[in-house]
Amino acid sequence: MAATDNVNNNSVSKPSLYLQNMDEVQKVFQRFDTNGDGMISGEELSGVISALGSGTSPEEVSRMMNEIDSDRDGFISLQEFAEFCKGDINSIGDGGVRELREAFDLYDQDSNGLISAAELHQILTRLGENCSVQDCTKMINSVDSDGDGYVSFEEFKKMMTTSK
Known part of the structure; x- marks a missing residue:
C-alpha cells in the first residue's frame, strides 16, 4: 500500500x-x-x-x-x-487438493492443523513482508469462519478456491 x-x-x-x-x-x-x-x-x-x-x-x-x-x-x-x-484449484482435482495441503503445511509451522497469527507472521516475515502480528490477526479473522482465531485447512481451502 x-x-x-x-x-x-x-x-x-x-x-x-x-x-x-x-x-x-x-x-x-x-x-x-x-x-x-x-x-x-x-x-x-x-x-x-x-x-x-x-x-x-x-x-x-x-x-x-x-x-x-x-x-x-x-x-x-x-x-x-x-x-x-x-487458476481454479477446483478444476485440477486431487492434485489441486494435494498442492493446497502442501501450501497450508508451509504456514502450519507446528503441524497442529491450524494456522495461527504468529505462524502467519513468521512466514510473511521470512518472505520480507513488513507486517505486525496484529495485521496477521486481522488476516486470520477475515477467513476464520468458525471464530476460533485460527485458519483450518477447510477454511484455507475455501478461501483459496472461492472466486476472487
Missing part, C-alpha cells in the same frame, strides 16, 4: 492471504525473482520454498516448474505466474 493511501483518505486496505489483484501478484513475483531479471528460475523457486522451511526435492521443484511454465522456456514469466495465481 502506498503511503499516500493513508494520508489521502485515512483508510487501511484489508489484508488478505491470497492475491487479489495484479499489484499483489507482481509483488509476490518480484520476491521469487531474486535476481530481478523478470523471470523465475527453478533455482529461485527452490530458494523461496527453502526459505519457507520446506524441504522440497529437486524433482518436486521440476514438477512445479513444468506445471507453471506454459511456454516451456525453462522460466516462469510474470504472465505465467499470474495465470497460475488465478
